[in-house]
Amino acid sequence: MRTEISTNVSKQTKHRKRKGWKVHLFPIPALVIYGLFIVYPLLAALSYSFFDWNGIKKGVFIGLANYKDLFTLQPFSGMFWNAFEHNILYFIVQMIVQNGIAFLLAFIIYKKIRGAEFFKIAYFLPRLLSVIIVGFLWKLIMNPNFGALNVILGKFGFDSLQKAWLGDPKTALISIILVNCWFGIGFAVLIFLAGLQSIPKELIEAATLDGAKGFKMLKRIILPLMMPSIMILTVLTFIQSFEAFELVYAMQGSQGEPYRSTDTLAVYFYRLAFGGSTGDSTAIGLGSALAVVLFVFICTFTAILLKIMQKKQVDM
Numbered sequence: 001m002r003t004e005i006s007t008n009v010s011k012q013t014k015h016r017k018r019k020g021w022k023v024h025l026f027p028i029p030a031l032v033i034y035g036l037f038i039v040y041p042l043l044a045a046l047s048y049s050f051f052d053w054n055g056i057k058k059g060v061f062i063g064l065a066n067y068k069d070l071f072t073l074q075p076f077s078g079m080f081w082n083a084f085e086h087n088i089l090y091f092i093v094q095m096i097v098q099n100g101i102a103f104l105l106a107f108i109i110y111k112k113i114r115g116a117e118f119f120k121i122a123y124f125l126p127r128l129l130s131v132i133i134v135g136f137l138w139k140l141i142m143n144p145n146f147g148a149l150n151v152i153l154g155k156f157g158f159d160s161l162q163k164a165w166l167g168d169p170k171t172a173l174i175s176i177i178l179v180n181c182w183f184g185i186g187f188a189v190l191i192f193l194a195g196l197q198s199i200p201k202e203l204i205e206a207a208t209l210d211g212a213k214g215f216k217m218l219k220r221i222i223l224p225l226m227m228p229s230i231m232i233l234t235v236l237t238f239i240q241s242f243e244a245f246e247l248v249y250a251m252q253g254s255q256g257e258p259y260r261s262t263d264t265l266a267v268y269f270y271r272l273a274f275g276g277s278t279g280d281s282t283a284i285g286l287g288s289a290l291a292v293v294l295f296v297f298i299c300t301f302t303a304i305l306l307k308i309m310q311k312k313q314v315d316m
Helices: 001-023 027-048 065-072 076-110 116-128 131-141 146-156 171-197 201-209 214-225 227-242 244-254 265-274 282-316
Strands: 051-054 057-061
Touching: 001 171, 027 051, 027 282, 051 116, 051 282, 065 116, 065 146, 065 227, 065 282, 076 116, 076 171, 116 171, 131 146, 131 171, 146 227, 171 227, 201 214, 214 227, 244 265, 265 282
Parallel strands: none
Antiparallel strands: 051 057
């Protein structure tokens, strides 16, 4: 009897093992797609950056010459640092405007105002649109001749504020960044709202009994407990800011017009690698070098932010 039971158990175990290994086959299609469209392009870009190129034809191996040219040879170095500064501005404005307003809106919804559920949906609606559609929509709104923005300013008597928003180097980049803030604010609201709702109510009630109210409650209780959400959104905002391409391309094209005032590193990479719309020649080696530099920079800074976030969580 014992022998039969032991045999049955052994058969069941072997059957489970045979079925178990099949589970490991399910991730294979996803891994193949990831390797084909993510890992391979990254490795190919790294390889391409070490070669000279004649159009789309690979030339001789030149080592780090493309990296050197990117940082020291004009006009490449000038356009690189110009685009880099624009990405920094992109990040700062998004952190202050987009995430600042998003936190206030999330806090208002958290307080369970009337129609809070509607506002959650309303703030997120722009995110459902394609970035290209958003870009073309706002390009029409900011048109200096018939755009809704100038028309509204004129109706309310602010004629002095009317201008070619995307045609003026002083306002073109900030206009695009603010459009990006409008587009991304709903996602930021959801992240902050999730962080607020994760705070135990017992802590809020205990702090209230201890006399913590208003700004004191916000500073000493709510913000420290929301630090994981804040850091996650900071990381995502940083990555998005330094990958900014679609909206800039939709509103201003690949030349960073006017006068390179809306250039970002991603737009500059596109122009280097594939040539501009004005007939610029391609520079695949330089473009690949820029892609590698951008990838390393984003990964390094993201790792630093995640390390800080981990330390904050441990301290808490």
